[in-house]
Amino acid sequence: MIARWPCSGAGGPVDELAVAFDRKRRFRLLVVPPLFEEMNRTRRLLVETLRRLDAGGIDGFLPDLPGCNESPQRFEDQSLYAWRAAMAQAARHFAATHVLAVRGGALVFPVILPGWVLEPVKGATILRQLLRARMLAAREAGVDEDMATLLEVGRTEGLDLAGYRCGPALIAGLESARAEDEGQIEIRQSDLGGGGALWLRSEPGEDAAQADALARRIIESIAA
Numbered sequence: 001m002i003a004r005w006p007c008s009g010a011g012g013p014v015d016e017l018a019v020a021f022d023r024k025r026r027f028r029l030l031v032v033p034p035l036f037e038e039m040n041r042t043r044r045l046l047v048e049t050l051r052r053l054d055a056g057g058i059d060g061f062l063p064d065l066p067g068c069n070e071s072p073q074r075f076e077d078q079s080l081y082a083w084r085a086a087m088a089q090a091a092r093h094f095a096a097t098h099v100l101a102v103r104g105g106a107l108v109f110p111v112i113l114p115g116w117v118l119e120p121v122k123g124a125t126i127l128r129q130l131l132r133a134r135m136l137a138a139r140e141a142g143v144d145e146d147m148a149t150l151l152e153v154g155r156t157e158g159l160d161l162a163g164y165r166c167g168p169a170l171i172a173g174l175e176s177a178r179a180e181d182e183g184q185i186e187i188r189q190s191d192l193g194g195g196g197a198l199w200l201r202s203e204p205g206e207d208a209a210q211a212d213a214l215a216r217r218i219i220e221s222i223a224a
Helices: 037-055 080-093 103-108 123-140 147-157 168-176 208-223
Strands: 002-007 014-021 028-032 059-063 098-102 115-118 159-161 164-166 185-187
Touching (some): 002 080, 014 037, 014 080, 028 037, 028 080, 028 103, 037 059, 037 208, 080 168, 098 103, 103 115, 103 123, 115 208, 123 147, 123 168, 147 159, 185 208
Parallel strands (some): 028 059, 028 098, 098 115, 115 185
Antiparallel strands (some): 002 014, 014 059, 159 164
């Protein structure tokens, strides 16, 4: 269930990990997770979706983004460009035929493949949310920070945001990043039924009905 895949790193090639349901079948789905804490909040949903796809005859792979989870790479060395290249490497290694990207994962979608994006979000929106969370925490500690100054510092020195050390390249990339539209099918949260978006919760969670709906949507699209 855990597979390794080769990924380029700042210091040379490294092995990254992925959750894998691999039976060498015709259709093979690479899942690109959301960014930052949304990745942790939705991981169970994505793994359960892969279980359902496995039962439906589709292989599935959920790789770690470099610098995240069990990755041996440093988060502060990462950029959207590095993550995009890494997901393209993972797609080639696992011989993926389709891709599902979730939220900020759509910003690093390997567009050489067809697939789906679940509630894609702009990089500026992600960055703004992270900065607001930092400013709120600073205010509670009696420190005043403003977004313009933080951004200026972030572009040259990087910033600590939501427990992540973000390098200047990642800050600059998020400011202007938009998901590349290469004909991916957009899935909205409302398509998955009730229960609310898991990425909005304060703690990681799961929702069997949403996993069912997401897997069904993908299976039906592939079969069409």
